[in-house]
Amino acid sequence: xxxxxxxxxxxxxxxxxxxxxxxxxxxxxxxxxxxxxxxxxxxxxxxxxxxxxxxxxxxxxxxxxxxxxxxxxxxxxxxxxxxxxxxxxxxxxxxxxxxxxxxxxxxxxxxxxxxxxxxxxxxxxxxxxxxxxxxxxxxxxxxxxxxxxxxxxxxxxxxxxxxxxxxxxxxxxxxxxxxxxxxxxxxxxxxxxxxxxxxxxxxxxxxxxxxxxxxxxxxxxxxxxxxxxxxxxxxxxxxxxxxxxxxxxxxxxxxxxxxxxxxxxxxxxxxxxxxxxxxxxxxxxxxxxxxxxxxxxxxxxxxxxxxxxxxxxxxxxxxxxxxxxx
Numbered sequence: 161x162x163x164x165x166x167x168x169x170x171x172x173x174x175x176x177x178x179x180x181x182x183x184x185x186x187x188x189x190x191x192x193x194x195x196x197x198x199x200x201x202x203x204x205x206x207x208x209x210x211x212x213x214x215x216x217x218x219x220x221x222x223x224x225x226x227x228x229x230x231x232x233x234x235x236x237x238x239x240x241x242x243x244x245x246x247x248x249x250x251x252x253x254x255x256x257x258x259x260x261x262x263x264x265x266x267x268x269x270x271x272x273x274x275x276x277x278x279x280x281x282x283x284x285x286x287x288x289x290x291x292x293x294x295x296x297x298x299x300x301x302x303x304x305x306x307x308x309x310x311x312x313x314x315x316x317x318x319x320x321x322x323x324x325x326x327x328x329x330x331x332x333x334x335x336x337x338x339x340x341x342x343x344x345x346x347x348x349x350x351x352x353x354x355x356x357x358x359x360x361x362x363x364x365x366x367x368x369x370x371x372x373x374x375x376x377x378x379x380x381x382x383x384x385x386x387x388x389x390x391x392x393x394x395x396x397x398x399x400x401x402x403x404x405x406x407x408x409x410x411x412x413x414x415x416x417x418x419x420x421x422x423x424x425x426x427x428x429x430x431x432x433x434x435x436x437x438x439x440x441x442x443x444x445x446x447x448x449x450x451x452x453x454x455x456x457x458x459x460x461x462x463x464x465x466x467x468x469x470x471x472x473x474x475x476x477x478x479x480x481x482x483x484x485x486x
Contacts, residue, residue, distance in 0.1 A: 164194045176210070180218060186228055188235025189479075196472075196479045197221040224481045234478055237485040245471045252464045256457055260326060263453045268400040270442045271393065272432060285409040288402050289430045296434045302427030304386040310349040311378075317349055318374035321356070328368020328395060329356050329376075347375040348382050353391045355383040355398070360420045362398075363408035369395035381423070390436060392443035397432070 166187050173179060182190045194201075200221065205211035226234065269276065273293040283290040289298060322332040329350065350356045350370045358366035358380050369391045376382065385391050397403065406429070411419035434442070477483035 164191055164198075166191045176212070178215070178218070184228075186231035186235055188239065189226070189231035192235060192238050192475055192479050193221065193223040194218075196475045223479065226481065230485075233485050238475060238478055241474060242471055245467050245474075249464050249467050252460050252467075256460050259453050259456055259460075263449060264399070264401050266449055267396045267446055268402050270446055271397040271400050272402060273434065273438075283402075285402075285405045287430075288406045289432055292432045293434070296432050296438075299388075299431050299433045300427065301429040301431055304388055304431065304433075305355060305383040306386075307423065308349070308351075308354060308382040308384055310351075310382070312345050312347045312349060312375050314345060316344055316347070316375050318372065320344070320347075321350060321370065321372060321374040321376050323356055323358050323361070323366050323368060323376070323380070325365040328365075328399065329370040329372065331372065331374070344375060346378045348378055348380055349373075349375050350382045353385065355385055355391075355394060357381050357383070357426075359422070359426075360413070360418045362421045362426075363404055363411050363419055365399050365404055367398050388433060388436070390439035390443050392447060393434075393439035396443060396446045 167179070180190065180194075185193075201213050201217060202211070204217050205213050268274070272289075272291065273296060274291050278291045292298075320332040321329055323329055351373055352371055354370050356368060356370050356376055358377070360366070360379070369385070370382075385394055407421055408419065410425050410429075411421045413419040474483070478485060
């Protein structure tokens, strides 16, 4: 079950797609009838890997048989109004991305003790500590972060966790994509305050300090953090744009979306070590900023959902004739 669109020329299609030729129905109107029927088709679709429907389901879609001229007007009206709504949705998506980028910029300045002017200066991506305050100490990852060997065994201590680019470690609630296998005995345990890392996704922010007890993929790693660090500071530090750029520079691999940072290379990573009270202050400020941004992102998401609901209602009203088109 995917998107519906009208072909503007002759195309070849892959398996799993269906081409429907409009006979005595305006093609544009047919497109909107099919989109309006999406919930019906979703409910009727079956399949374990990919949900699919048959030609019979398409034939069972009810619609109001307007005359061809009215169908053309309806299609043109919905083309125009839908484009306006989707343009607003795209702008809201851009706003969400901007908010997240600004938060990451703020995080980079704070965790490295930089001024905006310093951050604007191009630095060697292999030197993540460039410009940090002189009174801060320096260390290396391998000195203060110890890999945990704890595995689930027969009794997982919590649920499956995932590592998202924006939030870090969180409960895995996905219904698609990454799922645990039936045997999770070898999955790695993560405890609150530990740093969890997807070693093939560090250059996309695939790490974070866990607030939860649970388990992660056996391909990931979990690290104990020395008491010289405030865990929340570590969380913001390694997810800052400067460290993401650094991880991209030291990662290796053939596939662009699977660039691995080896444990040996990670151990040699330079890490700033501010006084503990400064780490706590920085973490407090960034936690507060993240809370404010999360609230704004939630409002943006609500507005996007509302616009999409209005769009769906408009399509139904116009296609079924409940709302007339001038």
